[in-house]
Amino acid sequence: MNESLLTNLSILILLLPAAGALCAGALGPRHLKGNSHWPVVFGVGGAAIASYILLFQVAGAGEESSVLIELYQWFTAGGGSWFNVELLIDPLTAVMLAVVTGISTLVVIYSKEYMRHHDQPERGYERFFAFLGLFVFSMCILVLGGNFLLLYLGWEAVGLCSYLLIGFYYQKPSAAAAAKKAFLVNRIGDFGFGLGILLIYITFGCLDYATVFEAARLGMDHNVEALATLMSIDAIQASELAMTISSRLPIIALLLLCGAVGKSAQLPLYVWLPDAMEGPSPVSALIHAATMVTAGIYMMVRCGVIFASSDAVMMFIAILGAATAIFAATIALVQTDMKRILAYSTISQLGYMFLGVGCFAAGSAVFHLMTHAFFKALLFLGAGSVMHAMGGIIDVRRFGGLKRILPVTYLTMLIGSAALAGFPLLAGFWSKDEIVHAAFNQHVLLGVVGLVTAVLTAFYTFRMMFLAFWGEERVPEGVSAHESGKWILVPLGILAIGAIFSGYFGVHVHGGGFLGFLEPHGALHHFLEPVTAPFAAHAHEAHAAEIGHGFFAAIAHHWLMYLSALLSILGILVAYVWYVQRPWLPQVVRATFPKAHFVLLHKYFVDEFYDTVFVSPLRRLGRFCYQADVFLIDGIVWFITVIPRMFGQSWRTLQTGALQGYGLGMAAGLALIIVLVMMTT
Amino acid sequence: MDFVSNWILTAIIFMPIVGAAYVWFGSGSRVSQVRSNAMIGSMLTLLLVICAAGMHSQGQGETVDGYGLYHTSGWMADGDNRIDVNYTLGIDGVSVWLLLLTGLLCPLAIWASFSSITNRAKEYYCLLLLLESGMLGVFCSLDLLLFYVFFEFTLIPLFFLIGTWGGQERARAATKFFLFTVAGSVLTFAGVLYLAFHQYSYGDTGVFSLNIPTLVRYGQSGLIPAGVQWWIFLGLVAGFAVKVPLFPVHTWLPLAHTEAPTAGSVLLAGVLLKLGTYGFIRLALPILPEGAEAFAHFMAVMAIAGVIYGALAAWVQEDVKKLVAYSSVSHMGFCVLGMFSLKMAGMTGSVMYMVNHGLSTAALFLVVGMIYERYHTRDMNKLGGLARQMPVMAVFLIIFTLSSIGLPGLNGFIGEMLVLIGTAASTETHDGLIAGPLGMAYAVPAATGIVLGAIYMLWMCRRILFGPVLEPPGTPDTSAGLPPDLSGREIGILAPIAVLCLVIGIWPKPMIDSMQPAIEEHILASRVMEKDINVAHADKAMKGQSVASNTAPASPQADSMEVESKPTEAQRFTGSQLVGSEVRHGS
Amino acid sequence: MDLSAYFPGFLPEFVMIIGACAVLLLGAPARAAVPGDMSKQTPGLLAIVVTLTSLFITLWLGHPAGGESCPPGLVATDLLYYVRVGGLGVGVLILLANLHLPVANERAEFFSMILFSLTGLLITAAANDLLVLFFAIELVSVPTYIIVALAREDKRASEASVKYFFLGAMSAAIMVYGFSFLYGALGGTTTLSGSGDSMAAVASATDTNNAIIIAGMLLSFAGIFFKLAAVPFHSYVADVYEGPASTVSGLLGFLPKFAGLIAGVKLLSVFAWDVPPQVLWVLWIVAAATMTVGNTIALLQRNVKRILAYSSVAHSGYMLIGLIVGPSLLAGAGPMRDGVSAMLFYMVLYGAMNLGAFAVLGALEKSGESVEDIADIEGLHQRHPGLALAMALCIFSLMGFPPTAGLLGKVYIFSSAFSVGSEHPFGGPLVVLAVIGVINSAIGAAYYLRIIAACYNREPKSETKIIGGAALRLAIVACSGLMLLLFIKPALLSRDAKSAAATVVAKDVHHTNVAVAAKNTASESSPTKTP
CATH class of the missing domain: 1.20.5 (Single alpha-helices involved in coiled-coils or other helix-helix interfaces)
Known part of the structure; x- marks a missing residue:
């Protein structure tokens, strides 16, 4: 690979959004005012272009697809070795960057129109864009960072941006409270995360990925000679180190997991994410659906060596993911705030990704991360568009039948919902299906939970859609509803395209069988293989050990796909019956199970x-x-x-x-x- | 040049006094004249401090035992060469940063007082300058009695500052502050004298010496029996712990802070608390290695208790100033914890923490003062939504809050992380030092401080800045000529601190580079591992000759180059080499 | 007897005696001859001239060479030189501070009494005979009884004087009783030290650990304790200090105390500090009790004069530490192991700072009444910033706080106690005593701080105005300035104190305990010295 080009690109990716943010923040209040979005649009857009160039560079590099770029020495714990500011470029980074900057660009463009009323910029317009730029910068550091400290830096910095953006309407007490809650709950997760980093340091004596992962791998394999060479120690020390490593890795994994649970809103730390919807919709789309919340997944995949080393931890992750997925989905069934429904859905989908990681299907998890980024960003932006049209009202009980008033929004959201529901051939279908596959491979119960959640997902998504867009046309009083302008609709359209087609990065054409010409594990998975290899290696062992499920997996390999397609359609149909054909049915169900509804309504x-x-x-x-x-x-x-x-x-x-x-x-x-x-x- | 390098530290210490004299005698009765003269005095001092830092980094002037700009003149020795209690000054890589911190904060504190102090302004500014002089003196002193003199002297101006320009309960606050500190420091006094006696009786100098380098060398030589070290350590700790303040002798701090005028709080939190930790680092740890190790567990437990206790207590405050004051209790706990890891990481973290806490907490007090000047209250029940009224202030407050809660990329993080790394890795030997007394068991509860810190600081931000606008009736008070949001002067006060917070967070290397050689040579010398000692011996052999002949030994540059040159590219993971050796050196 | 032979060596004392008599005698004629205001000032000015003359002669003569011919019972040593410099120096300040007193007509008597008392102090330092010592101490004390009564026309002053006189007489009786024991126990000579059959020579040759000597020492010290206002002989202090004018109280804290301490030095030097342990323990207990009682009672006072009176008790305790430590005797003793010089340094320092604090009080008047209550000095800083500053300096010095010499005084005292070392039989208890002293200084800070807080941190309540002339102000400036000066340059005083302490024990006298201890130190400390 062309290292100097990569260096320049990665620095550009970092600096452009930062410069844009600085420009908007410094010049916005006095000079740019209503034009404050331009520096950020250019900054983030430029970063996106650079990210795609980088993606192609990495994709074209083949075997040697990982480059470490050292920028400068940051600080040191003594003894001569420094923690550097260093960037790691590999397939995972490239994919993440492409997703983050791509969606960010669309969201920034969208915000240009969204953050104004009657063509007047909202109060804090420049602040909003500055924060967005800062967020992109932080997120890029998170995924580009070449050691755990930079990961932590990005981790905290995106948390900060999230805090600032959730609290954007700081005069609303609920927004201020939600912002604080988000930061604090994340900090609780980060407490474990930080301890994990400390434990890594005291185990390995360094914090850069390359050494830590290599040493962890050698330690787990008990490859004493190689470990001794790597760490420049003698064999006895190396053998002791190997013992230490194998005993500590599960603990480290659990501690790091705390951070992931916080950031990716899993049980029991998910509580901040629904509240985070107090922020403006673009923020929800970008930060609380598409990018930041996936940082936990990114981190777990990145630290594959550490996580995959312990089957127990992996099982725990899988269970956690499955539990979160179904738990959040049940809450989403009864919510009436569009954004909250989507928020619980996000939690649920993140649960899927956890499930994927926990079932050693890291590639599938990243795949789902990517497709989810498209359709969930689309849904949130669409919800924002609805909200924009409804004068800030987002409760689906207060409006309905909007499909004629907001045709483009409706259409794009419909695509997004279908993708989320796992409608066949759309993006969500492929990625979710892979994860359910992997879950069945791991344990049949996990797979069942995955399928049930899929039904629920299809149901609540379309419940929302039907309530909002179908039925009798209702608009809150005093609102002159109208379709949004092109600054909003174009990003929606692009995302809708992504929601349809992004799934095909992860499948490959294959002969035979109904629908079988498209098989899972496509280009994306191959591309990510260097990163997900640790999972694959361990998955092999795990699956070999469970012959009984291997049999089930063999059947599932062909039939599960059809089953899940059917189930998602079933969910949509039920929603259709309940909310379009027989709208009184939900009342009956509610009356039949009042306690269950009450509990769900109050989010357990x-x-x-x-x-x-x-x-x-x-x-x-x-x-x-x-x-x-x-x-x-x-x-x-x-x-x-x-x-x-x-x-x-x-x-x-x-x-x-x-x-x-x-x-x-x-x-x-x-x-x-x-x-x-x-x-x- | 020799003349300058000889006397520049003296000039730094006495420049504020000269400034005070000029304020008193040379500025007539106009308040504007008084305060601009005070400003000039402190700015000149800052200039001198910067010059001294530059000269020190260039290695100019006499260097003795690794202390640059060394200078000594007779004081109590009065011709008896068996007594070495002299006016001895010198700085190293640790003290130079604290000098810079002091030099920076004093002009800012004076500048911040422009609008709030109208009553008895002349005395006020004189006292501030005297306080500055005392603080600078502590960081320059290389004589223990001189150190003690400045250490104690700082109480006098602050006592008057709190007692005269303070709030409702100023008299009680000033008295409590003074007596708490004195009660501790008299024991320090006893410890100091006993230490000097011990050095005379059992050391090989034949001199009754309060010279810090001499005492450090004596302490490192291992001639002080463990039992004696305990007692002296307890004595020294008594004074320093109150000053820090360490739980449970911290109760003077919230009161003193709430009652003090803004500049008093700024200097109290920014610099004065560091006198205690500086005392630990400069004296207790290097001179009494065994005592330090023996008490490390106790001190760490107290420090962690302070971290948690201070944080929880801060959380329930209604008075912003009290909240920030309790946050200092919590933060200084971190600082103490780091140094008692007895590791390079923890120690560096501690010193970084001192500087960072000095910047961010001082800035927080400045912001609180600015709010108070407009709203005449610090009660969070009566304030709210100020982000709308004072957006610029809100930006600064958020920056300093984030710095204070250790957000990575800002200055607070570096210190906090290093402290935690040092604490966690204390039982390990990664850094070329023998294993320390603490370990993961201490790092875990300390790390809760990070969560708690975020809780109370964001709680404060939320209540002051966010939510619907809430202002006491009749405010904001612009009768004193203050604009509703920050004035240019106030931005000028806060901006340098904010910039420093960011710069240190991103680029701390210069600080670390200059600190670590000093820490290794002056504080942790006795804890360097055997394998490194062999290397060090070869270096010291040359140095030893020059020490013996009492001429200037190698300059600090040479030391830092030695440390620097250790890691080569091939050895990027030198730290890991030592992983296995924990068994050899471990308990 | 031909006095002229002794004249050169003891010229300062002669000047003082003659001057004292002259002031006394010239007082009445001057009153008649010089009219008006001038006559009032004459005795005081004359007294100052006399004291200054004596001081200059002292400086001019320099340290005694040792070869001076001395009258029987007197000896000229560096100790005498130090007391001349220190005593007369502070004496000048005392006279300056009291120059505006008394209001009544007994000025000549008043100032001559001060001169007599000063003379007594000098002779105490010169005494080399038990009887001379006794007379000299009484020469210091007796005039002070009169001074207390003369200083102001107040019932309280007379009452104080009477109390002081009766108790003083009682203590003098006890002391002389003790002296007689010593005389008997040590072979019937009254010469304190020196070649031939002096008490020191006898003491070095005999076992000092016998009941008569112990009893003698205890009774003698009882008298000295009274002069020092040490526990349990401290109770008079508050009443007596409160009675007269403030500036006189400042004097009371110096003259008898200094004389008492020198007497203590003289007595202990007979034994070269090799006294029976019981005596040291008594001194130890008294020192500890004196510090503690003085400080704790002072905490409760509201009257500034009473606070300072009890603080004076506490300071006696500190100085007793130095007295117990004794001079630097051991071969291996460090340069700071010199309690006597520390004590001498501290005593002069204390004289000045105590006088300074009292003088500030004396310079104030509240509607004709003297200023005594702490409420009266509230807000002093706003009314009289200069006085407040002087008060602050003196009080900080009393507190032992930088940047004043009081800190250095404490450094000398406490480090001398530490420096005795654990090899010395009494080293351990002395360390404990020093720690008690240190804790006491913290207690003391509490009440001193109240005075400072009153001056600075409160609003003025009562209308005070300055009384006393330029002389009083000069004394105040000098006292407080001295605190700064001696902080920066302690050698001005400490060097003389050291040479004075070096002469209190004859070099050739070796006492058993001390010699043994010295040997122990030498043998034990040598192996620990690493090459």
């Missing part, structure tokens, strides 16, 4: 649970600490200061002022001294 009371179990006690503890300061510690201090005073008081009582008393005191004192001395002599 998880927020309340957290509040009672963690937040309130912690705050009480805080109050206790402060009270302890005021009363206990200062009380002790006061007591200490009182001792000399008490001394003084007791002595002072002898100060009578009377001459005789003084004389007597002197004599008594002297007598005491003499007696004491004579007794000791």
Whole structure:
């Protein structure tokens, strides 16, 4: 590969959005005002172009597809080795960059129109674009970073951008609270993540990917000689190191997983994501659907060596993913806020990706990540378009039958919904199907959960669609609804195209069988193979060990695809029946299972649970600490200061002022001294 | 040039005093004249500090034991060459950054007082300058008594600053602050004297010396029995811990901060708290290696308790200033934790943390002061949505909040990460130092501080900046000529700090490069591993001759080059070589 | 007896005696001859001239060469030189501070009494005979009883004087009783030291650990404790200091105390500090109790004069540490192991800073009343910034706080205690005593801080105005300036204090304990010295 070109490209990818953000932030308020989007459009767009060039460079490189670019020395823990600012370019990075910058560009363009009302830029217009640029910059650092510290930097920086953008309407108390919640819940995950990085450091003595992964691999294989060579230590030390590595890797994996769970909104840390919908819709589309939330998946795939080393951890990830997928899907069934439905759907889809990673199908997870980015961004942007038209109202109970008013939005969203629902031949179908496959390979229950979730997904997605766009035409009072302009519709169209066709990156043409000419595991998977190899290696072992499921897998390989296609259509049909043909049915169901509905409507009371179990006690503890300061510690201090005073008081009582008393005191004192001395002599 | 390099540290220490004298006698009765004179005095001091830092990095002037710009004149020695209690100054890679921090914050604090101080301005600015002089003196001193003198002297101006220009309870706050600190530091005093006696009796110098390099060399030589080290360590810790302040002797801090005028809070949080940690680093750790190791667990537990306790207590405050004050308790816990890892990473992190905390917390107090000047309240129940009223202020407040919670890319992160790495890796031997006393078990609870830090700082941001606008009736008060949002002057105060926060976060290498040789030579010398000692011995052999003949030994440049040249490209993972050796050196 | 032979060596003392008599005698004629205001000033000015003359003569004579011919019972040593410099120096400040006193007509008497007291101080330092020592101490004390009574026309002053006199007389009796024991126990000679049959020579040859000597020492020290206002002989202090004018209280904290300490040095030097352990323990306990009691009672006071009075008790405790440590005797002893010089340094320092603080009080008047309560000095800084600054300097010095000499005084005292070392039989207890002292300085900071806080951090409540003339202000400036000066250049005083301490024990006298300890030190410390 042309290294200097890659270096320049990657630096461009980092600097262009940053420069755009800086430009918008610095010049926006005074000079650019309503034109503040331009620097960011150019910055992010330029980064996107550079990303695609980079993608093709990497794709054309073949075997040697990984390059490390050292920019400068950052800081050091002593002993001579530095943590560098270094960029790693490999297929995974290239794909992630392409997704991130591509979708960002569309979202930025979309925002140009979305963030204005009656062609007047909203308050904070320039701020919005500056934050968007900053976000893209942070996300690029996250995926480009060549060591765990830069990963952490990007990780926290995207969290910050998310915080700033969720709280964009900071005067809304709910938005401010949601922003804070997002940052904090993420920080809780990052607590584990940071500890994982610390543990990596104390195990391997360094934090760059190349060395850590290589050492981890050798350590797991107990390849002492190679390990000794890699770390420049003698064989005995190397064998001890190998022991340490194999014992610590699962712990490291679990700790890193904490971070992924927080960032990718999995159980039990998903609670911030629905609230994050307080941010403007483009933000939801970009950050809370397409890019940032997938950082957890990216990280797990990146650290494949570490995660795949422990079957137990992998199983845990798979279970977590499956549980999240179905859990979030059930909540999404009853929500009425369009963006919230989509948010729970995002959580559910991220659960799929976790499931994929946990079932050693990292390539499929990344595939789903990519397709999901397209259709979920599309759906959020579409929802934004609806919201824009409805004057900021997004509750599907308050409007309906919009398909004639918003035809383009409707059409594109329909494509997105179908893709999300796993409608055959659309993007979501291929990627989701692969994951369900892998799940069946791992454990039949996981696969079943994956299928059930698929039905639910199809159902709630189309429930939303039918409620919003079908039926009687209803518009909130005082709203003159109209279709959005081209700045909004063009990105929607492009994304819709992506929602249809992006799935074909992951399939390859193959002869035989109904629909069988398209087989999973296509170009994308091959491209990613250098990165996902650790998973593949371990998957082999895992599957070999479970012969019984291997049999099932063999059948599933051909039939599962049809089954899941059927199920998704089934889900859509049920939704159609319930919400279009017999709109009274949902009422009946609700009345039949009032408790279940109540629980679902209140999202299983998880927020309340957290509040009672963690937040309130912690705050009480805080109050206790402060009270302890005021009363206990200062009380002790006061007591200490009182001792000399008490001394003084007791002595002072002898100060009578009377001459005789003084004389007597002197004599008594002297007598005491003499007696004491004579007794000791 | 020799003359300049000899006296520049003295000039730094006395420049503020000269400035104070000029403010007092030379500026008439007009407040504007008074404050501009004070500003000039502190700016000149900053200029001198920058010159000194430059000269130090160039290796100019006399270097003794690795301390640059070394200078000594007679004081208590009075001709008796068996007494070495002298006016001895010198700086190294650690103190130079603290000098720069002090030099920077003082003009900013003075500048920040322009609008808020009208009453008895002349005295106020004189006291600020005297305070600056005392703080600079601490960081320049290489004589223990001189150190103690400056260490204590800083109390006097601050006592008056709090007591005269403070809030409602200023008298109580000033007294509490003073007595807490004095109660601790008298024990330090006893420890110092006992240490000097011990050096005289059992060392081989034959001199009653309070010279810090001498004492460090003596402490490192291992001649102080462990039992004695404990006692001296306890004595020294008593004073420094109160100053830091370490849990549970921190209760003076919130009160002092809330009552102090803005500039007082800024300097108190920005610099004065660092005197305690600096004392640990300069004295307690290098001179009493065994004592430090023996108490490391205790100190670390106290530090972590402070981290968590301070954070929780900060969270429930209604007064912004009190919140930031408790955050200092929490942050300084980190700082202490890092140094007691007795590792290069932790130690570097500690020093970085001192500088970073100095910048970000000082800036937070400045912002709070600016809000207070407009709204006359610091109660978060009465304020809200100020981001709309003061967008520029909001930007700064968010930047400093993020710096304070250790967002990567800003300065706070480097220190925090290094502290945690040092703590976690304390039992390991990656960095060429023998294993330290702490370990992962300490890093985990300390890391909760990161989460808690985010909780209370964002809580504060949310309540002040976000939500619907909430202002006390009759505010913002622009009667003093302040605009509703920050004025150019206020932006000028905050901007340099914000820029530094970013620059240090992205490019900390210059700081680390100059710090680590000093840390290795002056603080961790006794903890270098055997294999490295052999190398070091070869270096020291040459140096030893020059030390023996009492001429200037190798310049710090030479040292830093040695350290620098160690890692070559082929050895990029030198750290990992040492992984296995933990068994050899481990407990 | 031909006095002229002794004249050159003791010229300062002669000048003082003659001057004191002259002031006393000239007082009445001057009152008659010089009219008006001038007559009031004459005795005081004359006293200052006399003291200054004596001081200049001292400086001109320089350190005693050792060859001076001395009258029987007196000896000219560096100790005498130090007391001349320090005592007369502070003496000048005392006279300056009191120059506006008394309001009544007994000025000549007043100033001559001060001169007599100063003379007594000098003779105490010169005494080489038990009897001379006793007379000299009483020459210091007796005039102070009168001074207290003369200083102002107030019932309290007379009452204080009476109390002071009666208790003083009682303590003098105890002391002389103790002296008689010593006289008996040490072979019937009253010469303190020197070749031939002096008490020191006898003591070095006999076992000092016998009951008579212990009793003698204890009783003698009881008298000294009274002069020092040490526990349990401290109770008079507050009443006596409160009674007279403030500037006189400043004097009371210096003259008797200094004389008492020198007497203590003289007594201990007879034994070369090789006294029975019981005596050291008594001194130890008294020192600890004195510091603690003084400081803790002072915490409770609201009257500034009483605070300073009890602080004076506490400072006696600190100085007693130096006295117990003794001079640098051991072969291996470090340069800071010199309690006597530390004590001497501290004493002069204390005299100045204490006088300074009292003088600031004395310079204030509140509607004709003297300023005593802490409320009276609130906001002093706003009314009289200069006075407040002087007060702050003196108080910080008393607190032992930089940048004042008080800190260095504490450095000398405490490091001398530490420097005794664990090899010395009494080294361990001294370290403990020093730590007690250090903790006490922290307690002391609390009440000193109240004074400073009152001056600076509060709003003025009462209308105070400055009284006293330029002389008083000069004294205040000098006292507070001295704190800064001695901080920057402690050698001005400490060098003389060291040479003075070096002479308190004759070089050729070797006492058993000390010699043994010295040997121990030498043998134990040598192996620890690494090549």
